[in-house]
Amino acid sequence: MTQLALCVMLVSEIGCNRDGLVICYVVIPPPDQQWGIKLPNDTWTGMMGQLDRQEVDMALGPFTMTPQRASVCDFSVPLHHENFAIITPRPKLQSDVLGFIKPFTVQVWLLILTSLLSVATAMGCVVWAEGKIFRHSEKNIVARAFLWVFCTVTQESSHWLPKKDGSRIIVSFWLLASLVFMSSYSGILTAMLTLPRVTVTIDSLADLVSQSALPWRLETGAAILTYLKESKEEVHQKAYRNMGPTIYALLRERQAVAEGKIAVICDETSMKKAMDLDFSTTGQCHLYIAQGKVMTNAMMSLAFRKNSKYLVQANHRVRILLESGLWHKWIGKQVANSSHCLRHPRLDRREGIQPLNLESFTGPVLILLTGATVSLLVFLCEHLSHLYVQPPKSTA
Known part of the structure; x- marks a missing residue:
């Protein structure tokens, strides 16, 4: 994932101590390949479970900072704020019958x-x-x-x-x-x-849960799962109850999203990376990020084992990267090609003047056919009345 790759670069920075010595580290992926959520039996999945069981010293993410996660780990200085939204197939220009x-x-x-x-x-x-x-x-x-x-x-x-x-x-x-x-x-x-019409049918979570044509997925072990599950809002509860099987990562399922098979609720940085890869490989925009946000201003940071000796040094390095602008520069490079696809679909234009097709005249043609049908029925009624309803004969 985009931010996970950036965190590997960040760990390389953290791995150098103040004396110039390099601290070696080994990356241990979680067996279930999850970020980590709390289970009913008070155990944790994914990377959060590794921290809780003290199998690792730190976990790459970055992770959404939540009070529940803070009970089993220590978070670093926040790297940035993140919004969670919905990514869907990109709406296309279409003709309007009416x-x-x-x-x-x-x-x-x-x-x-x-x-x-x-x-x-x-x-x-x-x-x-x-x-x-x-x-x-x-x-x-x-x-x-x-x-x-x-x-x-x-x-x-x-x-x-x-x-x-x-x-x-x-x-x-x-x-x-x-x-x-x-x-x-x-x-x-x-x-x-x-200027042909572009209809955006899903632009918020309420739009998503009110339709049944496009199923939606969430990433396995993500904090947004707990957020939707514990929320008191009906739209959030409905989004959690009716979601399909979880996915490992959006980047693995971006083709399914582009083909209109699923929608995904996740962080916007991953969405922009999916757009970047899609545009880089096809030269076209097939994805759309809904304007309505599911969760806003979530703080993202690295996670460390409780009372970790590496936390102070990590915070020092993170502050340097943030103050120098390197972290945001790294993110910008990862999603550089997404800017073209972030504009609203109504701004998509075809090259040159396009000829109108038959679908553009469907409405007037239907009215014409309706008028012809009504006139034919009236003609038949007049003809039948003339045949079977004879005027009374006048008497001399």
Whole structure:
């Protein structure tokens, strides 16, 4: 793991004492390959278990500092603060079936529909009243008024116009309003087609536990396991109860995450290293770190056996590395290629102008097919009524 490799470099620094002599050390991996959590029988797993049983003098990590772990080990000076989040497959640009109605909100669409009905009704009433006053008749006034209002909204021409000034004033103001409506709609729709939509379905722990399509995993023996288990928040409890089998490390499972098989909850430094390796090998970004954090500002440090004689010297070396900026420089080098993939997926762009595919027009095509189906049904009803419902014969 990224930080584990950095801690090996750190141990090399600690291994030199003040007299310039080198202290030899042997790396003893834990049999179960875990960080270490406390079991119900008060024993510990992983590297924490090795410290508790005094099998080793120190444990590489760095480890999340918790009161429970501090009962069996002594922590060094904190190396840095870490956030725990969720890493998922990277959301991709996709077409939206209902994209053609997205330029306006539901409230705006309802107001436009209300305006259409109101103007058509008002125009029909005024034309009818003008016919009574000026003694001229108009056939199908209501149908013509509604059809004319609909044609103007869709920017279609109409041969019918009211004959008198009162109704023509309504026509003038409606033409101006419909011009504003449709110009705004066409402009926003053009912009939305130019900038395809990216939907991020999992951007927090609440999003993760509320879905069932993507299972999630945690690293074996990590402190985040205990944190979720002991938390009183329902979302944390649900995340712990419904998680799948634990994994050894994210870096071993990064391909499974990229392929959309699992999501992983772990520290962000490991996530950035997974992104770094993915981008370095493929030249593309296949991973995404959710914006919502699961745990924040966890202090990370080395762990030593209780009352270890190496702790004072280790703290001295750690402070030197932190004050000189070497530790953060080392981390930066390990995850240098992750910066390109840390930007939000909505900023991902294809090269050049992409032609619209059939999926982009799915919504309008469905409306067209629905209209054709309804018109066919109406035609069949008219035809059947003409065949079986005969008008009464007139008697001489």
